[in-house]
Amino acid sequence: MKVVELIDVYKIYSTEYYEVRALDGVSMDVEDGEFVVIMGPSGSGKSTLLNLIGCLDKPSEGEVLINGVETSNLNDNQLTELRRDTIGFIFQTYNLIPTLTALENVELPMIFKGLGREEREGRAKELLRSVGLEKEMNRKPNEMSGGQQQRVAIARALANNPKILLCDEPTGNLDTKSGEQVMEIIRHQNEELGVTVILVTHDPSLAKYGDRVIRLRDGKIESVEHVS
């Protein structure tokens, strides 16, 4: 089953003086449970692609389908629900809420979903334990290392049991050891729990985690390799 499907997608940024084709006619599918790595030079449109898949942005042309649903037909609240329930985001810069503790950050998507206090606290603690942060639960983001913050972000992304995990250079700001830790958690989610993962990276060494590597250049798909 295709969880993600892009049909001839364009994303064009135009101003008075220039026009940037961040995505220039991209079509691709992602199967349920797949681990897709997207690579490409800087400015090739990787983040743009991921944001479209994550319903954070809308294509200039073409269609993005999530679970077979055309997202262009959805209103803002429906897109929000899709992000909340079906998609988990992991960003290069962690993007935690600085005023909230690790535990509260992980609880946030469940609060938005309307889960009761006990349920979400229990789940948030369990998630933090699974990323090895039970001791740091009550720390604020600025009291944690980058690797720890990224693991909190992963726990948050997993809070509502998403079907799709979107990772935009999740190890980009981390040292090798923290990076590996983070990748192991993501791999575990994919292999043991069947979460579909789409991961954007510069780092060629991460290609080995994927079932498939898609290379972008100038907004176009340059090549697709299957990793056996």
Place this chain on the structure above:
Amino acid sequence: MFLELAKRNLQRAKVRSLLAVIGILIGVMAVSAIGIFGESLKAAVVQNFEDVANELIVSPNFQEGYKYLEEKDINRIKKLPNVAEAIAIKSDSLLIETKKKKSYAVVYAMDEKDVEEMFEAEKGSIRLKSSCVVGKRLAEFAEIRVNSKITIGGREFRVAAILEDTGARFDINPNSAIILSPEDFEKVSDVGYTMLIVKAESLEKVDDVKNEIEEKINIRDEKVVVFDLKIILERIDEAFSQINVFLMAIASVSLLVAGVSILNIMLMSTIERTKEIGIMRAIGAYRSTILKIFLMEALILGLIGSGIGSVLSVVGGYLIDLAILQDASYVFQLSTLLYIALGFCIGVFVSVVSGLYPAWKASRLEPIEALRYE
């Protein structure tokens, strides 16, 4: 949890939140304290009139040629329902002679007990048996002292008392007058009753009594004119209410300023937190949720500011009353609570309204734009 989030965001910018709270606080205080003061002022003035407010004054209708009230009409009025008391008064302008001066003055005829009830003696005691009481101003003018002898309309009377200054009155004013008993008055003047002071049993009955008198006495002819002092009370009330509204409108300007400062602070906050808004939108916050979070912050600022402002406005009202009216007891009346509640509500309202635009703006941010913001 949203409450907690809002609280922490406010704590994050402590000085800014504090300034917003102070702004609202001053605004609420200004509105409430001035409201309280205005109400106190009214209460102070009204109190001066309250003991005469249930009075009606019945006079003969000069325009129709009636010079005096008829005794049978007076008796009829006395028996009307809801009439607590009726004091019939004669008055005439008579020649007064003392050792040193000679002049005309108003002389009233009143029963001793009515005089005692209505006025206080400053010197001597009120006695009207072959003696008279003299108003303060007349006594000063004509150098009249207690126990001195004066000649009124050719007859000599002993002065039993000098009355206290009565201030402004609407019924009779003995300040520049002399009061005699009806018996003595008849010996020096032959005028009839010129005025009847009717006291209704209560303020609410004044209109009834007025209608009754007009119905029963003015059957064929407009024999009497009835004037009720309640009207004065109503006018005063009305005038002061207008003054109060005006004063509070001026005070509201400070609330407006406070509102603008909240608007400013919240706008800064939305801009600073653009990225955070993007994050929340990305992980599943509806536009309406963002709106709620920001409105909550404005509400908290408003509640704290208005709360403290309300408490302080009692102090403020107390101080203004003390300074201007020299009497702060008026602060402790029901209307004070009303003005505090009003100030509080306006404060909270202004805060939320001021937060509305920034909150709306925050909620309209596109998730991707917001996330990209640094």
